[in-house]
Amino acid sequence: MTYDExxxxxxxxxxxxxxxxxxxxHGVATPLHLAFSSYVFDRQARVLLSRRADHKITWPGEWTNSCCGHPLPGEALESAVIRRLDFELGLHxxxxxxxxxxxxxxxxxxxxxxxxxLCPVYRVIVSADAVPNAEEVGAIRWVPWKEFADEVLSGETPISPWAREQVPLLVALGPDPLNWPTADPENLPPAAR
Incomplete structure (x- = not known):
């Protein structure tokens, strides 16, 4: 994007x-700010992983969950997730x-x-394949959720630090990511409601 968000x-x-x-x-004294993480799944419960573009300021070239980002001031988190998935991965x-x-x-x-x-986590389900924006994403791959989760938990798969913390919390929701229980939006931070 050409303007400073x-x-x-x-x-x-x-x-x-x-x-x-x-x-x-983002620097050596980054203040706490609102963000989101999303995990995109297809109907076979495969998760879409993305490798961050090499010129990113934070964790360039690292594999991570599908898409992360920041809501604009006044923007609902769900709207921010949808906006960034379209921009970064061409996903609807x-x-x-x-x-x-x-x-x-x-x-x-x-x-x-x-x-x-402060980074609420979302599950997104899509029907079409991703078309990565090279400015944001270096590569993508679809992986069965259990395989990905097992490799993260065992330390076998290097992943971004936020995804490394999120995956055990997601695993605790149950074995089938398409049937995980959802959270009440009232539990979002006040800034995200």
């Missing part, structure tokens, strides 16, 4: 405390469900750049 800054309780240009947020959503409304994490790269996000 703003992200929503939040306090430890998930209340909005301001906004900041996305280009200035069949269904979207909230799974982990209060997930948050902090991770620091070797160069000191930090991610610090």
């Amino acid at each position: 703003h992200v929503v800054l939040v306090d430890g309780e998930g209340n909005q405390i301001g906004t900041a240009p996305k280009s200035t947020v 959503v069949d269904s979207i469900d909230l799974l982990l409304p209060r997930f948050s994490y902090q991770a620091v790269m070797g160069n000191g750049i930090m991610e610090h996000e």
Whole structure:
């Protein structure tokens, strides 16, 4: 995108405390901000993994879940998920469900750049294949959920730090990702409601 998107800054309780240009947020003292993670599945319960483009500021070239991003100020999280899936992967959503409304994490790269996000997690189901945007995504692959989850849990598959924390929480929801119980949107952080 050609303009400088703003992200929503939040306090430890998930209340909005301001906004900041996305280009200035990620550094050695990244403030807590609102984001999302999504896991895209097809009807065979395969999960779409994406490799982050090599020029990304945080975790360039790393394999991760399907799509992550930040809602714009005033934008509903579900709308942000749909917008970013279209932009990054050319995907149109069949269904979207909230799974982990209060997930948050902090991770620091070797160069000191930090991610610090309040990051609700969504399941998305699609019918068509992805068409990656090379500005955002270096590669994609579809993997059966159980195979992916087992390899992440065993440490066999290197994955982004947020996905490494999310996968055990998703596994705890049950063996079939297409039938995971959904969360109540009322449990989202106040800034995301």
